[in-house]
Amino acid sequence: MADFTTQYMGLYLKNPIVAASSSYTSDVKHLKELEKNGVSAVVLKSIFEEEILNGFNESLDLDDRFNSSLEFLDYYDYELKQESLDKYIQLIEDAKKALTIPVIASINCISAQEWTEFAKKFEKAGADGIELNIFILPSDTKKSSVEIEEEYIKIIRKVKKAVSIPVAIKIGPYFTNISEMMAKIDKEDISALVLFNRSYSPDFDIDKLEITSSNIYSSPEDYTLPLRWIALNYKKVNCSLAASTGVHDGDTMIKLLLAGADVVQIASTVFINGPEQINKMLKRLEEWMNKNNLLNIDQFRGELSSKDTRNPAEFERVQFMKYFSGKKI
């Protein structure tokens, strides 16, 4: 039997499949199901800074007392946050009791405010690591990209200062120079980079003339996005690399390991194909490794990255020129 063990953000994992943060990782019943089907670690559903702030604002609209009493406002603010925090801490504690695999807590941050203190509480509750999902939408015409990038670093520094467990940073692909940003984040002594988070995208209903949500699940073709950036940055950063977005089957997982990923994180495929897909992916990995006489993952990890491949220029290619020249349409 091939050896699937891998190291990710300082954790020793039995295989490279991690359950990504999603509603599937928000209760113990589903977490156990994921473990039973073979994942090596779980990232819990994120606690959302935005959601708690919105909840607070809605309560403000409902209650007139807030207009007159600052003390009450402070109290209510504290109560609401505490309720969300308590629920999340309970989830960490329950997950730790129910599972034998590592449990990673997840915080969705948009600012470096007091929310960074959450991390300390999650560490105390027993989390094996923290994943920060940071996405600051670059929609403000008065904010430069440098200012936005500094905000990311501020959040990371505050959380890193608060905890001693491993911290992973999950980012989106929208940076002017993503490779430079990865290097900048890596310098903050983080344990892993997760490429990439998938953000909610608005769509339109042209009959009702309304704004709707686009598909929340990724497509199996989407994996080429993390593949390029992992292949280009393999061994250029010190931290672990997780591939997230579009990993739906075993072949895609193998490709991302060949690009240099330490683990893949999966969400959509579990919703679409059921948790049994995890086992199928592991079987495919075993079959492929046996066929290629590979005993462990380190024997092939990064073999097709820009560092190790004979043709690194392929990762720098952005136009389809060659593909279309001479091709009949």
Ligand SMILES: Cc1cc2nc3c(=O)[nH]c(=O)nc-3n(C[C@H](O)[C@H](O)[C@H](O)COP(=O)(O)O)c2cc1C
């Ligand atoms: C229903 C659903 C809920 C999600 N919730 C979260 C979340 O709370 N926090 C987070 O960081 N990512 C969340 N994600 C994003 C996933 O963790 C993952 O990064 C993304 O879906 C890409 O991976 P996939 O192609 O395997 O789905 C969610 C995804 C789905 C489909």
